[in-house]
Amino acid sequence: MRGNELLTIGELAARTGIAVSAVRFYEGKGIVHPIRTSGNQRRFLRSDIRRISFALIAQQLGLTLPQIAEELGKLPEGRTPTSADWARISRGIRKRIEVQIAQLQRTLDDLDGCIGCGCLSLKKCALYNPDDRAARNGAGPRFILVSRKVALGLD
Incomplete structure (x- = not known):
């Protein structure tokens, strides 16, 4: 898979080790924001792998889903966050x-x-x-x- 390809919901689930229903759950909580195809299928950026992984780790640290969504809202949409982006969030956590x-x-x-x-x-x-x-x-x-x-x- 090339770096600029979008992921299906199943591919994102497999890459993050969670169920497809969990990806939908995180979508509903504002953790990830899929792109819809002309056929209304969900497609995810590769950077969503890190967003979900971050959510899983942050939950283990005791953050609530609204707090996680708030932190992720500080990251840029449409591109993979840089180490500086993550460091800024890390300081707050x-x-x-x-x-x-x-x-x-x-x-x-x-x-x-x-x-x-x-x-x-x-x-x-x-x-x-x-x-x-x-x-x-x-x-x-x-x-x-x-x-x-x-x-x-x-x-």
């Missing part, structure tokens, strides 16, 4: 992952300080909530949810 790691570390620290502390004293407990004062801020584990919002820069 790296920041997201670093925030997630920091949140996970805080959660581990809270977990060790709570379940593993053995203090058996509500006077020392970091999560102690006398008279349910945290309920003023909403339902659920407010101390944890608020620290998560702060870590994600949402507060």
Whole structure:
């Protein structure tokens, strides 16, 4: 196959290791954008192999499909992205992952300080909530949810 040929949906599925139905799913989510032939058949650019591969990897990293589509929307359409294009996206994803790691570390620290502390004293407990004062801020584990919002820069 020459570098400028378009791929059928079956060829794209085979090259990415996913089912044809998954290619359609990713199309519906805005991950890939096929070209339609005069017979209304889907044809894909070879660069769509990387777009789907990126989506598969990004999902493993915890990105949602809308986040993945947003990141891929930053790439040029109609040409294979360059290493500079991918590096730009990588920097943004790296920041997201670093925030997630920091949140996970805080959660581990809270977990060790709570379940593993053995203090058996509500006077020392970091999560102690006398008279349910945290309920003023909403339902659920407010101390944890608020620290998560702060870590994600949402507060």
